[in-house]
Amino acid sequence: MKLSRNFVSDYIDLDKDLTIEKIAEDMTNVGNEYDEVGKLINCTNLVVGEVISCEDHPDSDHLHVCVVDVGSEKLNIVCGAPNCRKGLKVIVARDGAVLPGGVIKKGVIRGTESNGMICSIAELGLESKFLEAKDKDGIHEFPSDVEVGSDPIKALGLDDEVIDFELTSNRGDLLSILGMAYELGAIYNKKVKDIDTSFTEIKDNIKDTFNIKIETEDCPLFLAKKALNVTIKESPAFIKNRLIASGIRPINNVVDISNYVMLETGQPLHFYDADSLGDTLIVRNASENEKLVTLDNIERTLGTEDIVIANKDGAVGLAGVMGGLSTEVEEVTKNILIEAAIFDSVKIRKTSKKILRSEASNRFEKGLDPKRTYMAIERSCALLEKYADAKIMSGTVIHDVIDKEDKVISLSLEKVKKVLGISIPSQEIISILKRLGFVVKGENPLEVEVPTRRRDISIEEDLIEEVGRIYGMDNIEGKLPLLDVSLGVYNKTKRAIKHKLADLGLNETMSYTLIPKEKVKEFTYNDFTPVYLNDPMSEDRNTLRNSLLYSLKEIYLYNKARNNTNISIFEIGKGFYKENDIYKEDLHLAILLSGDFYLDIKKTKVDFYILKGIIEELLDFLGYENRYTFEKGNVPKELHPGISASINVNGSNIGFLGKVHPSVLKDDVYVLEINLDKLLSIKTGKMKYKDISKYPSIVKDIAFIVDKDTTSKEIIDTIKKSSSKILANVELFDLYTGENIDSNKKSLAYKLTFMDPNRTLTEEEVMNVFNNITLNVEKINKAILRDK
Amino acid sequence: MNNEKLNEVKEKLERDLQNIENEAVLNELKVKYLGKKGLITELNSEIKNIPNEQKKLFGMAVNELKDLFNKSYEEKLSFFKEEELNKRIQTETIDITLPSKKVKRGSLHPMTLITEEFEDLFVSMGYTVYEGVEIESDENCFQKLNVPKGHPARDAQDSFYLKDEYENFLLRTQTSTAQVHAMEENADKGPLRIVCPGKVYRKDEDATHSHQFMQIEGLVIDKDVSMADLKGTLELFCKKILGEKTKVRFRPSYFPFTEPSVEVDVSCFKCQGKGCNLCKQTGWIEVLGAGMVHPNVLEMCGYDPKKYQGFAFGTGLDRFAMFKYGIPDIRTIYGNDIRFIEQFNRKDDTYEAK
Known part of the structure; x- marks a missing residue:
């Protein structure tokens, strides 16, 4: 809303030495922000x-x-x-x-x-x-x-100053010069002057020749008057200049008057060419697919939610939004039908959102004061008589089922203090309310009568806000609340995971939840129902991701294009899906590695085992030590089938890791994704100290030649099964293929640590166990003991 | 005669000890005097031929010689060892300006850093962190926050509704929705103190707006909390996050879920309120929206507005990150260029114990 200083000065006397910048500042301090302030014409000399x-x-x-x-x-x-x-x-x-x-x-x-x-x-x-x-x-x-x-x-006549306000959506009343005058009056303690609505009526009464039919509940107030024999010409300069200062283009005197009155009162009017309209006007809901050519010469297709103004031939205007071309006021127009009405604000909002936002619809959407509807139609008659030589017919055609009572709200002075946290003297509270144009009766509680123009005020708290904002919200002295001591907590696990991964050399990313529809199944391996948007901003952001790996892959490609080739990243975010008609979101962790690994000072290329090491360290850290396994299979098709594994904790699958399939990415890229909600639902034990043995351990190395497809885990399982409690640890320390080994075989070397917490072991008993291990691995895993 | 020999050895030894050039000469002397056929060893073996009354004196004299040798030997040896070490150290100088072997931690995303900073501050004041869901019902996202269907305030938050769920389910447009859950889940409908950080989504995209961004919402419900308590809380919080000199200004505003409502400005931290590009010459920057929880919201979430009142505040975390780290374009935050993220591997506490 652009406020012209000249225009508002018709209704309130502002001190001459009050600069426009000061007015803008004072309005801001009572809650009305502005975008720009200054002279209409900014030239010197x-x-x-x-x-x-x-x-x-x-x-x-x-x-x-x-x-x-x-x-x-x-x-x-x-x-x-x-x-x-x-x-x-x-x-x-x-x-x-x-x-x-x-x-x-x-x-x-x-x-x-x-x-x-x-x-x-x-x-x-x-x-x-x-x-x-x-x-x-x-x-x-x-x-x-x-x-x-x-x-x-x-x-x-362009010596005007303008404030362009960005008003809050509750203050529809400020979309009018009069509303602005009341607001300024409250700030500067000035009275608002009366608007001139006087005109002479001719004998002929509109009701004898014109009638309206209201066929919808969405029009609680409709007023019509008729002005005859108008002269269409250029508007007087003051009307043109005020329209210009308000951002509206002058057209001719009649059209300008309808806009001028809308600006003054906030009530949009519509003028029809009365002769094209005919003698009956109908307000009704549009029929499905009803067509209407609006003033801008565009054919609009309407639905049953839209309200139209019609004559016997069909729709002639889209209520609250724009008039129709067929009844437009033109150079040749002689007689005018003036419409001033209130339509359901929600319906107008829907229609205007769909079809067109206009100065009128903006005001209808925010809600209007019925008293202004009556005022506006009278005011337009007064101006048409004065500036368009109109003869105004007597009588007004009225449909009025709207509530016009001023509201009375009780205001307790204690409540003002309790909400604002400061003591404002009761005299000052009463003075503020009176300056706002409210009628105040009683002592405590005050009985406050709120005029209909302030549709935003309906409860005690609204009045407290009024008191606060005119008193100055910033005059409230801050203090810290006196509250009972209470424990504040946060999600430590999520934070610990992030910090752990950063400590392991990974960089955290944060990417968009919305991804392209055709990518939603990428890097997923369970069947699920994706979640799509109804009305996306663009096709590449129309679906909620289920896997975070599409995003990490995009980040990888983005960085690669910028020669950032060493990528170790992770992200924690939600994966979305629909299950049994319920929307679900699970917290996921995803990792992507490529190039050199950060923490490794020798700068080795990342591989499966670095990623496996990271997830093992994380799982151990979270308390799942010895409770997880890695199994072949059950991974997304975007992973290399030979270089990937699913991850299970306590036997239940929580995710996967592996190399990205060469058909997806040519480069060596390793990824992991786990469902954190699923993992963290598995309980862990408390952290407990384990006794450190005082007795020395005995270490033996052993190497076997086995078939290439025998896994290390199979050998370790046999070793463990063949041993007694004195085997404290088994660790693979070498994997060898090549010279001296058959091409379908491999050599696996293990370090076995024997220990007893209560005594020193003898060489003999260790050798007994060791020999048993050797025999069993040879037999069960078809292994050959490798010579030292 | 024996005494003559003794004196002769002594003289020789004293002379020899004057002329030791290196460790090898020193070891040769050891053989010469203390070896199997060494001069002192020989003197020692003479003892048995000495008449008894002289034996003691002679023996003492030989031992003195032996001690003299050993003492000199040790001294010289450690001198030579030290000399050798010093020589070696001189040859071992490295070029300390060569690049280090990187032992590098990764980094947390700046949005994580800022979120944790906010969380820690409020947790220290007894707030609990409550994270809500990102897919919300229209009821929780709008209606229970006093924004019924068709309300003009919905325009400010153009929403992403889910497919076939127009005005039913959407991606949350504000973390205020978490308030609704927290109030409803609070079984005793008593005092509540929470902050809710998280991702939110709106149809908006330019240098300062991203369709996905992060907010944090604070809510305190108690019998006697007021706008003054809200201001005090926000003053403390802004000082801790943006610097002790920060001033806080309340401007009346409108949010459907608070009454009264205020916009909260802070004095511009770039120019200290003098006026600059960042604050558009006003000296103030708008950072928060806040107010007293609307009685309709309390009631719809199961609270008795006659018994309880509360304040709520909300702010964009991205905005704070942009201010704090001087990031000009919000799209940088979600661009995830590794060179951007790596910059945040740094401790950066604005408030801590001395």
Whole structure:
């Protein structure tokens, strides 16, 4: 909402020395933010001048050399405008004038001295939608009665100041000059002046020749009056200039009056060409697929949720949004039907969201004051009579089932203190409420009568807010709350996982939840129902991800394209799906490694085993030591089947790890994803100290040659089974294939540690166990003991 | 005669000890004097031929010689060892400007850092961290926050509804929705103190808006908490996060779920309130929305608004991260360039014990 200072000054006396910037600041402090503030025309050093001579420039086919009288002196100015001529009163920008296009300086143009510029309206920086062709093509021509040496901006009537407010959605009342006047009145303790709604009515009564039918519940108030014999012409300057300052393009007197009254009262009006409309007007819901050509000459397809204004032939306007082309007020229009109505704000919001946002719909959506509806139709009659020579028919056609009662709300003074946390004297509270135009009765509680224009106020807390904002919310002194001591907690596990992984050299990423539909199954291996968006911003963000790995893969590719080739990243985020008609979201952890691994000072290339090491360290850290296994299979098809495994904890599957399939990514990239919710639902024991043996351990190495497809886990299982409690640890320390080993065989070497916490072991008993292990592995795993 | 020999050995030894050049000469001397056929060894073997009354004196004299040798030997040996070590050390100088062998920790995402910083601050004041769900019902996201269907405030938060679920289910547009869950789950409907950080989603995308971003919401419900308590809390919080000189300003505003509502500005930390590009010459930056929980919200979430009142505040974590770390474009945060993320491998505490 653009507030013109000249316009609002019709209704409230603002001190002359109050700057527009101060007004904007004061409005901000009561809750009305602004976007921009300043003069409507931001130019300096302009003066009205008279062209006293105008000769063709000797070295140019279009320039003129002029002498311009600006009162205090006579200036030589070179001017290129085709309409420049002797005797014209013009806008002169003197040496040093600042215009939106730059600073005007003395100079020499094609050998002739020029001490300024004669300006067009366009050069003053008025928005182009307000400019006519003559404002752009040539210099402005003042009427001859304009005084030489005076301020041209004032002569144009554009000496206005404007605040462009960004209002909160509850303050529909401020979408009007009157509403603004009341708000300013509360700030500066000034009375709001009455609006002039006086006009003369002719004898003929509208009710005799015109009727309305309201066939929908979404129109609780509808008023119609008729103005006859209007003269369509240009609006007077003050109307045009105030519309311009408010951001609305002037058209002709009649159209301008409907906009002018909307700006004044906040009530949108619609003027129909009464003769095209006919004698009956119907308000109803549109039928499905009903067509209507709106004022902008676009055919709109409507639905049953939309409200239309119709005559006997069909829809003639889209209620609350835009009129129809067939009943438009045109040059030839003689008689006008004036509509002032209130439509259901939710319905208008839906229609305008679908079809078109307009100044009118914006006001209907926020809700209107029925008293203003009556005021607005009268005001428009007054202006039409005055500025369009209209004859106003007596009588008003009325459909009125709306509630117009002022609300009375009780306000307890203790409650004001309890909510705001400060003591404001009761006299001041009462004064603030009165300044806002509320009627205050009683002592405590106060009985506050709230006018219908303040539709945002309905409960005691609303009144407390009013008191607070006029008193100044910032005048509240801050203090810390006195509350019972309570324990604050947070999700330590999630945080510990993140910190652990960072400590292991991984970098945390945060990527978007929304991914392309066709990628949602990528890196998943269980059947699930994906979750899609209804109305996405773009096709590549239309689905909620289930796996985080699509995102990590994209991050990998993004970085690779920027030559960042050593990537060790992880992310913790939600994976979404639908199950039995319920939306689910599980917390996932995903890791991607490629290039050199960070923590490794020898800079080895990442491989399956580094990733396995990371997840083992994490699982041990979380308390799942010795409770997890890695199994072949049950992994997404995007993984290399030979270099991947599923991860199980306590026998239940929690995720997978492995190398990305070469058909998905050519490079060596390793990924992992686990369902953290699933993992963390598995209980862990408490951290407990284990006795450290005082007795020495005995270490034996052993190596076997086995078939290539025998797994190390199979050998270790046999070793463990063949041993007694004295075997404390088994560890693979070498895997060898190549020279001296058959190509379908491999050599696995283990370090066996024997220990008893209570005594020193003898060599003999260790050898007994060791020999038993050797025999069993040879027999069960078809292994050959490798010579040392 | 024996005494003559003794004196002769002594003289020789004293002379020899003057001329030891290195460890090898020293060891040769050891053989010469204390070896099997060494001069002192020989003197020692003479003892048995000495008349008894002289034996003691002679023996003592030989031992003195032996001690003299040993003492000198040890001294010289350690001198030579030290000399050798010093020589070696001189040859072992390295170029300390060569690059290090990286032992590098990874890094947490800046949004994690900022979230943890906020969490820690509020946890220390007795708030519990409550993380809600990201798919929300329209009822929890809007209606129970006093934003019925068709309410104009919905415009400010253009939402991502799920397919076939228009005005039923959506990605949450604000972490305020977590309040609803926390209030409803609080079985005794008594005092509550929570902060809710998390991802939120709105249809908006430019240099300062991302369709996915992070917010944190705070909620305190008790019998007697007011706007003044809210201001005090936010003053403390802004000072700890943005610096002790930070000032906080309340401006009245409107949110459907709070009444009264305020926008909270902080004094610009870049120019200290003097006016700069960041604060658009105003000296203030808008950082939070806050207010007293609307009685309708309390009631819809099962609280008795006659007994309890509360305050709530919410802010964009991305905005704080952008301010704090000087990140100009929000898209950088979610771009995940490894060179960006790596920069955050740093301890950065704004408040801690001295």
